Amino acid sequence: MGLGERIKDQLAVIGMSQSELARRIGVRQSTINGLIRGEQRSTTKLHLIARELQTTSAFLSGETDDPEAEGSDSAITSEDREILELMRALPPKERAAALVLIRSLATSAKSPSVHG
Structure with a gap:
């Protein structure tokens, strides 16, 4: 399986279009299509x-057949990046409020539910 096929497959796996990938990395959609x-x-x-x-x-270039090799678990996902971009777009006061909300949600998610 070559580079193009691996890119195409991963696009399908995560449900992203060629144009969205191109936008996120700062190239033309035709560049992504040319690779595919x-x-x-x-x-x-x-x-x-x-x-x-x-x-x-390593996976995309064919060095490995494991799409998660090289510790990709710690990589920033496209959703993480989107959250960061959205936070940066907020004015300081709203950003602070959003951070309080996110911290609260994360704390709640870590705490075991006590329903009786």
């Missing part, structure tokens, strides 16, 4: 593509 179709064999943006596709450069 095999018209381009490599890119300097492979690490960015891998991050957005929630996998690794």
Whole structure:
């Protein structure tokens, strides 16, 4: 399985379009399409593509068949990135309020429910 097929498969796995991937890494959609179709064999943006596709450069390039090799569990996901971008777009007061809410939700999620 080549680079293009792996990119195409990962796009399907996470439900992302070629144009969305292109937007997130700062290239044209035609660049992504060229990689998928095999018209381009490599890119300097492979690490960015891998991050957005929630996998690794090693998987996309065919060095491994394990999409989670290289500790991709600690990689920032596209949802994490979206949350960060949304937070940065907020004015300081709203950002602080959102942070309080997120902390509260995270604390609640960690605490065992006491229903009796």
